[in-house]
Amino acid sequence: MKTTYITLSLSAIFLLGLSSCKKGEAVTSKYESLQNADSAAVVVSDSVSSAATMAVKDKQFIKTAQVNMEVKDVYETTVSIEKSVQDLGGFVTHSNLQSNVVSENTYDTSNEEAMLVKKYQTENTMNVRVPTEKLGEFLTLINNKKLFLNSRTIDAEDVTAGIKYAELEGKRIKKTNENITQLKTSKDKVNMGNDNMQEENAQQLANMNVADNLKYSTIDIYIKEPKLRITEIAITNTTSIDNKYKFNFLYGAKTAFVEGSYLIQRIFVGLIVIWPILLILGVAVYFLRKRKAFKKPNQNISE
Template sequence: MKTTHIRLTIATALLLGIYSCKKGEATASDYEMSTSADSAYVNVSDSVSSAATMSVKDKQFIKTADVNMEVKDVYDATISIEKSAQELGGFVTNSNLQSRVISEDTYNTSDEEAMLVKKYQTENTMQVRFPSSRLGELLTLINDKKLFLNSRIINAEDITSNIKYAELEGKRIKKTGENISELKTTKDKVKMSDENMSENNSQQLANLNVTDNLKYSTVDIYIKEPKLRIAEIAVINSKNIDNKYKFNFFYSAKNAFVEGYYLIQKLIVGLIMIWPILLICGLIFYFYRKNQSKNKIQQPNQENPAS
């Protein structure tokens, strides 16, 4: 039972408004007022799904839509949709227009000039919010911009029973608060009061969200151009510039002479650093040559002993 109660409480926090006196809590009539205020505007052509203009007595609907289509010019369509949403009392929450580059090549046209050719496709992902009672009107305006409709999804979620259940939960929270106030002041009472107030605050936040979603519909729009566009951009012939400065003989020869001079200096300094080794090698060589000379003198004397 405790688990069921927790699940019901979470569901309530997501779908309802708080029902409590002295704190401006909403009742079912509040939700009805939020969606019926602009009901006079609902007058849309038959080309729009009935879900967009859903209006049933004693029923409350949260309406959303998702449109994916191809248009002649993404930029012009974006400006038109944003303007239409504003005229209908709505606003754009996100607009991500970008050009996706398919290929990019550079063609040299002279020694100094070249042409950069880009093949790209423009697309935009938008999110628009506007009065739910005028969802059909906006979808009709968007439909007029299409070349090809890939998909259109319209949702009308009935939350009437959730609102009724929210009222009962609001009464329960109010009653719980009254019961807690009658208890003696203890640590447990403070903890229960804090938890009850936290649940109350969560429901007030949920109330604002649900009321807003009932009054304003959310439409996600993805538009793109069916064919690739080509951009020709004049640039400098970088390859010719690279060849022009790739190698300079006189500059390289001068640097080679200077580097050679520094190399000789480094060799001399290196020889100076190893002078003890050179001295030892020199002495060894000297005594070796001296010993060789003595051997040559003794050999002729050994060959002529009689003389």
């Protein structure tokens, strides 16, 4: 009896130990799987923010992003981004590539030629939209183009409550329309129907915008080159051309002679215009001289 009791006790201890080992292996296995999942999550979070790929049950998010970075070549990066957007099923809504000139100087290299040297910096402001499920992939693609990332912002706006409220508003508008149809025809009924229809159209437009923003994420991208670029453009030496035709003596003398003859003609025409004044002055001078001549003999006689 005692031996049987000892045997049963040892069997129980053995079974408990075996069970503990199995539980330990299960816990260890579960921990390792979680650790592997965490490692995978770390890898993902290193390449793209979790906000870009976040998915929560019974939640809907409108996702947007803003990226500001420096790249080696703005034009090549722009072409690459546009191609990536197209490959992912998105589209570009705005792209403004421009070169800001910092300085511009002209250097004469010969009597006929010169060199225009420009220092400039190229930048581009883009607005693109990609399918929301491809947002993380797209951000990873453009991240590979950077030399230096100045900033990156990712927003995930929870619009679940707003969508639910829009559904309730749609039901309210429908109910209001049913109530209006039961009224007697009158001017007030027409006005109420128009107002309700206008509200329904506005609600449908809002619903379409929300649906579009849920389907496509909006990304604002600003890229620029970290250093100035220099371009050399061969042009004509305008200084030598200006000096060549700045003054011609023979032509200048001929022009001066012609202008002088025109001046004489103008003076002559001017004298003709004021001939009455000249006539009056001439008569006045004549009488003054005659009067002086008349006074002079009388003075001699008195002496």
